[in-house]
Amino acid sequence: MTRRAVLILPGRGTYNAGELGYLKRHHADRVDLIARFDAIREAAGEVPVSTLDGAEKFSLSRYSRGDVASPLIAACALADATALADDIEIVAVSGNSMGWYLALAAGGAVTPEDGFRIVNTMGGLMQAQLIGGQLVYPWMGVDWVPEAARKADLLAQVEEIGAREGQALALSIDLGGMLVLAGDEAGLAAFEAAVPRVNDRFPMRLPNHAAFHTRLQAPVAALGRDALARSIFHQPAKPLIDGRGHIWWPGASDPARLHDYTLGHQVTEAYDFTAAIRMAAREFAPDLFIVTGPGDTLGGAVAQSLVACGWRGLGSKADFTQVQEAEGLLASMGRSDQRGHVT
Structure with missing residues (x-):
């Protein structure tokens, strides 16, 4: 079969x-x-x-x-x-x-x-x-129950940071329960400072990764x-x-x-x-x-x-x-x- x-x-x-x-x-x-x-x-x-x-x-x-x-x-x-x-x-x-x-x-x-x-x-x-770098941050919890409002809030935060003068940040990959974000050092650091740590791992920088899938x-x-x-x-x-x-x-x-x-x-x-x-x-x-x-x-x-x-x-x-x-x-x-x- x-x-x-x-x-x-x-x-x-x-x-x-x-x-x-x-x-x-x-x-x-x-x-x-x-x-x-x-x-x-x-x-x-x-x-x-x-x-x-x-x-x-x-x-x-x-x-x-x-x-x-x-x-x-x-x-x-x-x-x-x-x-x-x-x-x-x-x-x-x-x-x-x-x-x-x-x-x-x-x-x-x-x-x-x-x-x-x-x-x-x-x-x-x-x-x-x-050029630039990437980090990963979850929008789903460990139970994988979709939390659309949480995802929307995170993406709005990314957009706000990316719109600031002298900073670049954007969604790189919508990856299941994870958001892969990319930008310059200032944008990545601003996001890291703005969100709570999750499971003592995230936000997690990805070594030797550039700002893939961004302008x-x-x-x-x-x-x-x-x-x-x-x-x-x-x-x-x-x-x-x-x-x-x-x-x-x-x-x-x-x-x-x-x-x-x-x-x-x-x-x-x-x-x-x-x-x-x-x-x-x-x-x-x-x-x-x-x-x-x-x-x-x-x-x-x-x-x-x-x-x-x-x-x-x-x-x-x-x-x-x-x-x-x-x-x-x-x-x-x-x-x-x-x-x-x-x-």
Whole structure:
């Protein structure tokens, strides 16, 4: 019996100490694919992903860099996308932030090599420019019960801070029960001073992250458009759901517009991952959601996004847990207890 699935590709922050050796552990049989990614890195005078993945020790200062983390995540995620079980039919593809570039490759709008090349190029440009920074702050409580008024208040606070002279702050990613905010140092510091700490963790700065998905990234977007030709974009083979919740349908998408969105709006405007998951659920009604590795943190954002839109009557973490235990609605390939269900 065929299982209909939405495939979701992760963004930055998903390759950490526990993921070191991910390619070696899970994809020793995909030597050719990894070798093609390595060749792209080597041609640019960069350390191959297989070498980075095979290192003996993990260093946060090195592995959180955009020009290291991005290609590593890309290699792991795209390899995972080729390892799905035969009974799984992918009905749509989406991703979080940088995961959009990977969704393009997994959904056939670009080749795997060009998808990797986009990630490697943009990761390098982001790191070289390193404009601004990011932090994370929750709007949902530990029970995941949606609190729309709290979310609205936080977003109003972000808008007020961002409107002040000499400060930049804006929503970067609407990520399930979390708000990822981006701005300059003054804007980030003002928000940190204005909100209470939550669980002794938040607001939490993200190391080596720039002000992704804000207008501060306009110079990076321009450099990306210069470096990456429109000709590498094609009609997708699968429906692609972008960071607005918009669907790019096979046979009905303009590759030039896909290029312009990817290296324009997607870089400089807020990325609504929550809307992407809402659209995936309501439009395609899949049997399950599959999140590729590396890492397993994005699974929580997918679950919270389903709760936020009330899909199938989900209204809390307890509701989701009950459905998950009964049906296996979500499979994170970065989790050993879930990977085997979909590979």
